[in-house]
Amino acid sequence: xxxxxxxxxxxxxxxRTLIKDVHQLVESYPRVPITVDCVIFGxxxxxxxxxxxxxxIEMYKGKWSLLGDFAHDDEExxxxxxxxxxxxxxxxxxxxxxxxxxxxxxxHPGGRVFTVAYCSLLNTEHHDLKILDNEIHWHSVKNIxxxxxxxxxxxxxxxxxxxxxxxxxxxxxxxLPEKFSLRELxxxxxxxxxxxxxxxxxxxxxxxxxxxxxxxxxxDDVPHRPGRLYRFDYNKYQHNKRRWTGIEF
Amino acid sequence: xxxxxxxxxxxxxxxRTLIKDVHQLVESYPRVPITVDCVIFGxxxxxxxxxxxxxxIEMYKGKWSLLGDFAHDDEExxxxxxxxxxxxxxxxxxxxxxxxxxxxxxxHPGGRVFTVAYCSLLNTEHHDLKILDNEIHWHSVKNIxxxxxxxxxxxxxxxxxxxxxxxxxxxxxxxLPEKFSLRELxxxxxxxxxxxxxxxxxxxxxxxxxxxxxxxxxxDDVPHRPGRLYRFDYNKYQHNKRRWTGIEF
DNA sequence: AGCGTAATGTGTTATTTTTACACTCTGCGA
DNA sequence: TCGCAGAGTGTAAAAATAACACATTACGCT
Numbered sequence: 001x002x003x004x005x006x007x008x009x010x011x012x013x014x015x016r017t018l019i020k021d022v023h024q025l026v027e028s029y030p031r032v033p034i035t036v037d038c039v040i041f042g043x044x045x046x047x048x049x050x051x052x053x054x055x056x057i058e059m060y061k062g063k064w065s066l067l068g069d070f071a072h073d074d075e076e077x078x079x080x081x082x083x084x085x086x087x088x089x090x091x092x093x094x095x096x097x098x099x100x101x102x103x104x105x106x107x108h109p110g111g112r113v114f115t116v117a118y119c120s121l122l123n124t125e126h127h128d129l130k131i132l133d134n135e136i137h138w139h140s141v142k143n144i145x146x147x148x149x150x151x152x153x154x155x156x157x158x159x160x161x162x163x164x165x166x167x168x169x170x171x172x173x174x175x176l177p178e179k180f181s182l183r184e185l186x187x188x189x190x191x192x193x194x195x196x197x198x199x200x201x202x203x204x205x206x207x208x209x210x211x212x213x214x215x216x217x218x219x220d221d222v223p224h225r226p227g228r229l230y231r232f233d234y235n236k237y238q239h240n241k242r243r244w245t246g247i248e249f
Numbered sequence: 250x251x252x253x254x255x256x257x258x259x260x261x262x263x264x265r266t267l268i269k270d271v272h273q274l275v276e277s278y279p280r281v282p283i284t285v286d287c288v289i290f291g292x293x294x295x296x297x298x299x300x301x302x303x304x305x306i307e308m309y310k311g312k313w314s315l316l317g318d319f320a321h322d323d324e325e326x327x328x329x330x331x332x333x334x335x336x337x338x339x340x341x342x343x344x345x346x347x348x349x350x351x352x353x354x355x356x357h358p359g360g361r362v363f364t365v366a367y368c369s370l371l372n373t374e375h376h377d378l379k380i381l382d383n384e385i386h387w388h389s390v391k392n393i394x395x396x397x398x399x400x401x402x403x404x405x406x407x408x409x410x411x412x413x414x415x416x417x418x419x420x421x422x423x424x425l426p427e428k429f430s431l432r433e434l435x436x437x438x439x440x441x442x443x444x445x446x447x448x449x450x451x452x453x454x455x456x457x458x459x460x461x462x463x464x465x466x467x468x469d470d471v472p473h474r475p476g477r478l479y480r481f482d483y484n485k486y487q488h489n490k491r492r493w494t495g496i497e498f
Numbered sequence: 499a500g501c502g503t504a505a506t507g508t509g510t511t512a513t514t515t516t517t518a519c520a521c522t523c524t525g526c527g528a
Numbered sequence: 529t530c531g532c533a534g535a536g537t538g539t540a541a542a543a544a545t546a547a548c549a550c551a552t553t554a555c556g557c558t
Contacts (some may be wrong), residue, residue: 007302017305018305018307019260019305020307020309021359022308022357023359023360024359025306025359026282026357026359026362027359027360029282030319030321031283031284032282032283033278033280034278034363035278039534048339049425055272056268057271058266058267058493059271060269070279071279071474072279073279074361076353078352085437101347101365103326103327103365105323105324107520108271108275110270110272110273110275111271111276112274112323114283116352147362154480156371158338161287174416183534191530200533200536201516201518204516204535205516206442222524222534223525223527223533224524224527224532224533224535225525225526225533225535226524226526226535227535227536270535401499430506431507432505432506447548449508449548450546450547452508454545470554471505472503472505472551472556473503473506474505474506474507474552474554474555474558475505475506475553475554476506477507500557501556501558502556502558503555503556503557504553504554504555505532505538505552505554505555506552506553506554507550507553509549510549511535511546511547511548511552512546512547512548513544513545513547514543514544515542516542516544517542517544518541518544519538519539519540520537520538521537521538522536522537523535523536523537523539524533524535525533526531526533527532527535527537528530528531528532528535
C-alpha cells in the first residue's frame with residue numbers, strides 16, 4: 001500500500017519508513033459504499049429462472065432488479081449475500097458463490113457504489129417465497145431486458161459463469177428436488193447450456209460418474225411410463241478428481 | 250435494495266413506495282475502504298515467480314506483501330489495478346483479470362478494508378523493474394510463507410485460479426517472450442501445473458491447436474542443439490471454440 | 499577433428515473416450 | 529385394448545489420448 005504522508009514514520013533501523021499506525025492509514029483511504037447483488041437461479045417448468053423484483057427506485061420504475069442490499073457494518077460479503085438470500089427466500093443452506101465485483105463509476109445513479117455479484121442456485125420447490133414485496137417472482141432468464149442499474153450486465157456475467165461452471169462441477173443438482181429423474185437432469189443441462197444432448201450418452205455419462213443413487217422409487221403424476229428417481233451421492237462425488245485432460249479453448 | 254426509512258417516498262400511483270432521491274439513498278449506505286492487490290506472475294529460470302515487496306507496515310516488518318493500493322476517488326477497480334501495475338512495473342499492456350474480492354472483517358489490522366485481487370501475467374524479460382522501492386523482486390511461488398495481511402490466502406487463490414485458467418485458455422503465453430521454443434512452453438506448463446508431460450504429445454497438442462507460427466529462427470545461447478522459435482498467432486486463436494465436451498470434475 | 503552429451507524432432511500403436519444411432523418396454527389415459 | 533409418449537438399453541465407428549524409441553543436430557571439450 002502506498003502510504004499517506006501523514007502516517008509515515010521514519011524507521012532508521014531499516015533505513016526506510018514503516019507505518020506504525022495502521023488505523024490512521026486506513027482512515028486515510030477513500031471509502032466506497034458496497035452492495036451485494038444476488039443472482040438467484042431456479043429451475044422450473046424446464047426453464048432456467050432468476051429471482052427478480054421490481055426496482056424501488058423511482059427513476060427505474062417498472063424495471064427489474066436483482067436482489068441486493070448494502071453490506072452492513074462489519075459484515076463480510078458472503079454473509080451479506082446469505083442474509084439477502086435468507087431475507088428474501090427464507091433459505092440459507094443453499095449454494096452460493098461470489099462471481100465478480102462491478103465498479104463502473106456510473107453504474108449507480110446515486111453515486112459511486114461497488115457491487116459484488118453472487119450466484120445462488122436453489123430448488124424452487126423447496127420453499128415458497130414468503131415475502132412477496134416488490135413483485136418478487138421467478139423470471140425466465142431468456143428475454144430479460146430493461147433492468148435497473150447494470151443488473152442486466154451482472155446477470156449476463158453470472159449466467160455465463162453458470163454455464164461454464166456447470167461443465168466442471170455438478171452445480172445443477174442444487175436446482176433439482178432431492179429426488180429427480182434423469183430426464184429432469186437432462187432437461188436442466190439442456191436448458192442452462194442451451195444445447196441438445198443425446199439421451200443415451202447423457203445417461204451413460206452420468207452413470208459412469210457414479211454418484212447417482214438409485215432410490216428404487218419412480219416418478220409420479222406423469223402421463224406416461226414413470227422414470228426412476230435418483231439422488232445425489234455427496235460422498236462419492238469427492239473421489240472424482242481429474243488429471244490433466246489437455247487444454248480446452 | 251432495501252431502503253433506509255428516511256429516503257422512502259410514498260407513491261400512491263403504484264400503491265408502493267418509490268425512492269426518489271438516489272443520492273440520499275447512497276449517502277445512507279455504510280462505506281468501506283477498498284484496495285486492489287495485484288498478484289503479478291512471471292516466469293523465469295523455469296520457475297513461476299510472483300512480484301512481491303516488503304511490507305511497509307511496522308507490525309508486518311520483514312513479511313512479504315502483494316502490490317496493492319487503495320482505489321482512488323472515482324476510480325474503477327480495473328483501472329486501479331492497471332495503475333498499480335504501471336506504477337510498479339512500468340507496463341500497462343499486460344494481461345490482467347479480476348479474481349475475487351476478499352472481505353473478512355479482520356483481514357486488515359487497521360480496520361475493515363475490502364480488497365479486490367487481480368491476477369496479472371507478464372514477461373520478466375520485457376522490462377526491468379524501474380522502481381526498486383521496498384525490495385520489490387520476483388519471488389519463487391513455491392515456499393512462500395509469512396506474508397502480510399491475508400496475502401498468502403490471496404496468493405493461493407490466485408495461483409489455483411491460474412492453474413485452472415491455464416487449462417482452458419493459453420494464458421501462459423503472456424509469461425513468455427515473443428519468440429519461444431516448445432521446450433520453454435512445456436517447461437512453463439509443467440512448472441505452473443506442477444506436472445510432467447510427455448514431450449511428443451505436448452508438441453502434437455499444440456501444433457494441432459494451430460496457433461503457433463514458426464518464425465524460422467532458432468534458439469541461441471543454448472549448450473545443445475537449438476530449438477525452433479515460435480510466435481503466438483492471435484488471429485488464429487479466435488477460431489478455436491469448443492463444443493460441450495462433457496462435465497469434468 | 500572427433501567424440502560425448504544433451505536436447506531436438508518425429509510416427510505408430512494401443513487404449514480410452516466420444517459420438518451416432520434404433521428398437522423394445524412400460525404405464526397412462528382414452 | 530390400443531395408442532401414445534417417454535423410459536430404458538447396446539454397439540460400432542470415430543476421435544482423442546497415452547505410451548513409447550530412435551535418429552538428428554549443435555555445442556563444447558579434449
